[in-house]
Amino acid sequence: MKIPFSKSTIQPLCTAHKIQACHPINIYKPFNKPPPPPIAVRMDTDSSATTSTAVYHHKKDKVVVIMGATGCGKTRVSIDLATCFQSEIINSDKMQVYKGLDITTNKITIQDRQGVPHHLLGEVDPDAGELTPSDYRLSGGLAISGIVSRQKLPIVVGGSNSLIHALVVDRFNPELNVFDGSNPVSTQLRYNCCFLWVDVSFPVLCDYLCKRVDEMLDSGMLDELSEYYGSVDSANQIGLRKAIGVPEFGRYLKKYPPGSGCGRGIGGEWDRGRREIYEDSVREIKENTCQLAKRQIGKIMRLKGAGWDLKRVDATESFREVMVTSDDPNKKRKKKWMEVWGRDVMEPSMKIVKRFLEVE
Structure with a gap:
């Protein structure tokens, strides 16, 4: 179950519980204020000369x-x-x-x-x-x-x-x-x-995270990963390969590549071996x-x-x-x-x- 996003919930959340309505509350003052005037600091080097240095408070x-x-x-x-x-x-x-x-x-x-x-x-x-x-x-x-x-x-x-x-x-x-x-x-x-x-x-x-994984799978996560593994450049994508789901489904997609028809029995249903590897991958993702x-x-x-x-x-x-x-x-x-x-x-x-x- 994803945390729902709904435009209709935003305004009530801003005004409920005595929170001020959504409007600028002078929040921009810190961003556009001019710098304060410099402060002159006297640096006495000897009895006849002084040096003034401008110091800005940023x-x-x-x-x-x-x-x-x-x-x-x-x-x-x-x-x-x-x-x-x-x-x-x-x-x-x-x-x-x-x-x-x-x-x-x-x-x-x-x-x-x-x-x-x-x-x-x-x-x-x-x-x-x-x-x-x-x-x-x-x-x-x-x-x-x-x-x-x-x-x-x-x-x-x-x-x-x-x-x-x-x-x-x-x-x-x-x-x-x-x-x-x-x-x-x-x-x-x-x-x-x-x-x-x-x-x-x-x-x-x-x-919640376990339920969210199930929801992501229902939304097409396996199809997305299948396409990713089938791409030419996926092996070079070091950073993205670390995303949870990519390594966990590696063994499954290697044995049952997209479109191969492997692991399907009569009527196109998955056989027991394919189902077990899939469920192991999902369990690993959740863990x-x-x-x-x-x-x-x-x-x-x-x-x-x-x-x-x-x-x-x-x-x-x-x-x-x-x-x-x-x-x-x-x-x-x-x-x-x-x-x-x-x-x-x-x-x-x-x-x-x-x-x-x-x-x-």
Whole structure:
């Protein structure tokens, strides 16, 4: 069950629970203010001469960063926020930066973007090699500069915490792994960041992720992977090959290539062997997706423990509701989910971002 996107739910979420309506609330002042006047500092070198040096106080650009494990609702939060605070979104999912495999990498659709501009989403040619954190720091920094120049709020959203770290720290050393515990995490940032951490109880999240894999398969994930494996350049696409689903279905697609008719019995039904390999692949995808979520949570805890000011928003109850809603088409259940999502996730998120933007 995907977290639903619906234009009809956005405005009520912005006005419900006494949240201000969607309109500019002077959030652009930090972006277009002229630099303050220079402060003259006297530097006495001797009794007969003085030197005056102009010192400018540079204000860091404000950036909202939405973090969380895969499948926790970060994308939905980013769209809801972006439609209320005029924003543009920068993807920080290391698999979604590449062109192709839109279902497998779970990219947000054009329709669900609701007109919000997205950057670094499906823009990198997978044949050009793997995108490094240093590459992302450069590209993401340019995207932030462009968004700020348009007097919009940059929202960085994605589950790849290594990319987020590379983007926002003041001094980034690509040779150091700050997540293995052997190197300290810097709290010196090159942007004025508001970190939103969307958290879901791990058992609840795993149940949801397993259902989401089934939904992705129903949406054509296997057909997409079959086409990918049949392409000439797929073997050279180092980065995209790491997407969950690509290696897991490798053995299945090698033994049962598309259009071969292998593994089909009377009436075109799959034989037992084909069904078993398919089910093993799906099981592996679900297990690896949950393990990915666990690693992502571990990295977030590492950043929080190092002193990053992460504002945690608990989406657990809303996910319990969405799981029930997926099994019950009753509209009352969907309304209940919307109420819980608005109360537990969007209300605190809106307040956090609003306060962040109001502080000079």
